[in-house]
Amino acid sequence: MMGNSLVALFLYGYIHIPSKPIQFHTTAFYNEKEKKIEFLISESVRGEGAYLVDEKGNRFVDELAPRDVVARAIFKKYKEGHKVFLDFKPIMKKNIDIKARFPFIYKKIKNFNLDPEKDLIPVSPVAHYTMGGIFTNSFGQTKIKNLFACGEVACTGVHGANRLASNSLLECLVFSNRTTYKIDFLFEREFKNLKFDTFVKNITLDDRLNNFKIENIKDISKILWKYVGIERNGEDLEKVYFTLENIENKENNIYKKRLAKLGKLIAKAALERRESRGAHYRIDYPKPKKEYEKHTLVKSNEQITYIEKNLKDDLLKIKT
Ligand SMILES: Cc1cc2nc3c(=O)[nH]c(=O)nc-3n(C[C@H](O)[C@H](O)[C@H](O)COP(=O)(O)OP(=O)(O)OC[C@H]3O[C@@H](n4cnc5c(N)ncnc54)[C@H](O)[C@@H]3O)c2cc1C
Incomplete structure (x- = not known):
């Protein structure tokens, strides 16, 4: 996972990234x-x-x-x-x-x-598997009008902090279906007079991504595996945050820069969640705490906030 869409949306300030456990x-x-x-x-x-x-x-x-x-x-x-x-x-x-x-x-x-x-x-x-992602309702709608997300990149909330095995099928079979249904419906209502070419002509895979080698990001993945992995602790998470910030500031390659940013945000969310829950395990806070029975949201100014999310509420909040 390169985390491109997550970071791009975050950088544009359009949307919050909920940072949930890996x-x-x-x-x-x-x-x-x-x-x-x-x-x-x-x-x-x-x-x-x-x-x-x-x-x-x-x-x-x-x-x-x-x-x-x-x-x-x-x-x-x-x-x-x-x-x-x-x-x-x-x-x-x-x-x-x-x-x-x-x-x-x-x-x-x-x-x-x-x-x-x-x-x-x-x-x-x-x-x-990344249980966090771009917040969506059960029709794949995000907070940005006409931007949809489904699959592992989305966070519907159904996986909680500990996805059950094989539940990606929910994304493939249920949410993709509901998302295309909604797009179809809106297309008919709002865009039926536009030519389809208008939408697809600019979508090509960036060459810089095509040429990107996994070796380029080995240093970041090693840091994340070691310190933001199966076991985490506050002291290491803080160090990781600054190490990744350093990489983010110095790096010229846009994809590596974005990955460092995403890693940094995940480390920050893990640092501030002073409890253990599902796949997020803190050695220094090994028990779950009532006050964290919520989703972590990292705002575009990198401030952390906690929100309750359920698919039904979001449907009411998101205007189409
Ligand atoms: C080894 C492994 C085994 C798994 N086994 C299971 C299992 O048994 N059961 C289960 O339920 N789940 C399983 N999972 C999880 C499941 O496979 C994934 O959650 C699911 O495949 C994600 O699908 P997706 O379409 O959302 O994302 P992806 O399959 O990651 O598709 C995203 C696509 O976007 C493309 N892309 C990325 N950036 C750009 C860009 N900038 N421009 C254009 N294209 C871009 C990528 O190349 C990729 O093709 C497994 C995962 C792994 C890694």
């Missing part, structure tokens, strides 16, 4: 040789009975606990110097054929010369 998937395949994440191993593997174990084969967490709990338990193991693996063998003990039940995962693991029927499979948590 969800971490629990089990990505970890390539031990090259020390990198390769692909996701679905949580349904644990649903069928696979165990999470350390290098000695000891279990250390309830495998069916919520994502944030399991991700933190794995992260803690790594911090203590252990390794973490998925053990598929308990599935076989239930007479389930792994090859038939998980053909894609089985094949991908075999490509790395490991055998899920015999070997322990190395795993690591990985950044997965």
